[in-house]
Amino acid sequence: MDKPYQPEQLEIQWQTQWENKKRYRVTENVQQKKFYCLSMLPYPSGHLHMGHVRNYTIGDVISRYQRLLGKNVLQPMGWDAFGLPAENAALQHKIPPAKWTHENIAYMKDQLKRLGFSYDWDREVTTCNPDYYRWEQWFFIKLFEKGLVYKKNAIVNWDPVDKTVLANEQVIDGKGWRSGALVEQREIPQWFLKITHYADELLQDLNTLTGWPEQVRTMQKNWIGKSEGVLIKFKVNSSRDSITVFTTRADTIDGVSFIAVSPQHPFAQKLALKNKSLQDFIDQCKNVSTAEAAQAVLEKKGIDTGLQVIHPLTKKTIPVWIANYVLMDYGTGAVMGVPFSDERDREFAEIYHLPILEHGEIDLQKIIALLVKKRVAERKTQFRLRDWGVSRQRYWGTPIPIINCKKCGTVPVPEKDLPVLLPSDMNTPDEFYKTSCPSCGKSAMREKDTFDTFIESSWYYARYTSPHQDHAMLDGRADYWLPVDQYIGGIEHAVLHLLYARFFHKLMRDLKLIHSDEPFTNLLTQGMVLKDGAKMSKSLGNTVDPKTLIDKYGADTVRLFIIFAAPPELGLEWSDAGVDGASRFLKRLWTFAHTFPTITKPISADKARQQLHEILSQIQFDYERKQFNTVVSGAMKILNLLAESDKTIQIEGLSILLRILFPITPHICAELWQASKLGDDIEKTSWPLVDKSALESTTQQFIVQINGKMRGSIVAVKDASEDVLQKAIYADPNLQKFIDGKQLRKIIVVPNKLVNLVMGE
């Protein structure tokens, strides 16, 4: 009877049993309702951190809850195994990226298993393995054949000392993180995916994603940034050339006092060939990171080209400037400067003493019609979204399956030659990339670049449905499981990853690999785990290692604490003391289930049952809205209630309690279910139902407010009328002083809840 709670022993015993029985392996079953629950796959950085623990605990709670509701639940796990940190580790510790990555995966997999997550490990995906990335290469070639892929020059951060391309993250205050050298923007040829071809559909379909947080939909909408405007042509007065600008505010055209072009604008480049001061200015603009944030906070700088254009309506001449705040990537890379109504233009005009011309309110549609008629403008829909550059000048990634032939140009690797394997040596000599052109047979070179790792994470959710399939990227099983019913991951992925995955889903649909429009029906964006108000990170030295906690308290306690501490979407402040509290609750539960203490003065059975089912009803509501922290509050309330109830309530209560806690703390609940002789296997039982008859009562408490302030309460019959309530209030001695000598102006009744008397003098 006095068996102590020993979490480690019992948890490992249950985990072994689940693994041996392959309890969480699933197959397609059309008779049963499916539920695909997916957590964002981790990057194998070394150890699990608390953010992972939180993400995967939330996913496991949802999966186990859905299983108890009778669904066929798929919950897979895998590894986003390509990426920059493996290369950094290789440089630092002289370990090959592959070795480092696979060792990390082995360690982290053990940690996941020790937390008791109900994954179907038979579907594990590791993105750096050729059986995964070969299908990515195959898919890229399909897109190439469909014309959805192209190559063009694009700008990267160049470290002139280390002679390497830098990620934005590796540029600190405009300098290379290792060399400290001033970075330079450099143009190199790169591959692009035509995501802009899907811009309209990606925007429209946001309306169908009703299971997504509104804020994520808004962020994506703004990111795609559809705007209706016009292209306006400004003729150069000294030549036949013209400069075209894009604007959504054609109605401000009277206020144009200058034209500004980006330093990368072809016009600027051309003029600079013959003008050293322009060239110097353009070169100076290159010493900045390509990150938009870095460019947006730059001090505004510009240079007059000396060129003039003609205003299409007033025919006055206007100067053309090169300005560092004009982005080449948006619109035409040239803007009309309207300092009167545009803040950035005004700032620029004030620095360089350009005129600020007032303009009146003109009807936008009328002025567009006029400009179109005069043939100086045409309507244009512009997106902020740019095509996706997928080339990376890095070793540890999926090789781009393209061969560059001097005669035939870019030629895709034939399907039969896939996969193009990544060389095992990080410093592979150029000789290795020599090959022959599949088209003409002459000697040619393979692409050395690899893919952006966002490509791997854009379709892994689909690959889980077709494990071990080595004849196709996906098979018929994909349509059984997809779309994902519940996706869980950090809010930091609100735009990039989630937009790319939506894009890939539509591409796979158009290649007839799947037959749905969107990948993720419901999305939960989990908040970060913080300590002392800051994100837990190695650089801040404020990490808490899950392993130490699991060793000390057991997996159930860690899971319970992380669920209880905050609602899933909020940031979670780490607290060591809070973990003690969670552990204490499980010990109390353990002791209670083993003793069923006799209560000398139990509360009445009717009252106890009513409370029990009221709490259960709230818990049910909270599970559905995924506010799991208050599920735990409810569970604690139930245990508190059972500690002052009689035996029958205790038995019914424990049976409910173990089932509602099982998704959160599965090991202890499975154990106590057996120990309490409630049944054989808790996972084969059904979800507890609220007994509505227990909730019924004939009387009801009403809050009494006088002029909106709470002054007391009365008890009246359920659904009592206004008259009855008013009489009861006037008869209540405690409320007399608020009523005496005052006139009742109005009475407001919220049924079965509240009465507000509006009194005057």
Place this chain on the structure above:
RNA sequence: GCCCAGGUGGCGAAAUUGGUAGACGCAAGGGACUUAAAAUCCCUCGGAGCUAAAACUCCAUGCCGGUUCGAUUCCGGCCCUGGGCACCA
């Protein structure tokens, strides 16, 4: 700079989204048990005022204003913190 969130006791939070502000837990203080400690159990616990004590009164959900019988919740303006900004994942 632009886009999106968040701000409630000493702390994490709750308030079924316009109707009792602070459920549940942590920390703290007091007590019981113990030779002692740990563990466990019981009590108190937003602030101020008034009380012998209770009752009671006022203030309080980042700041300022508005709508309403009634605002943590809705509207307008500010401040602070966090996430993203296309090569971190």
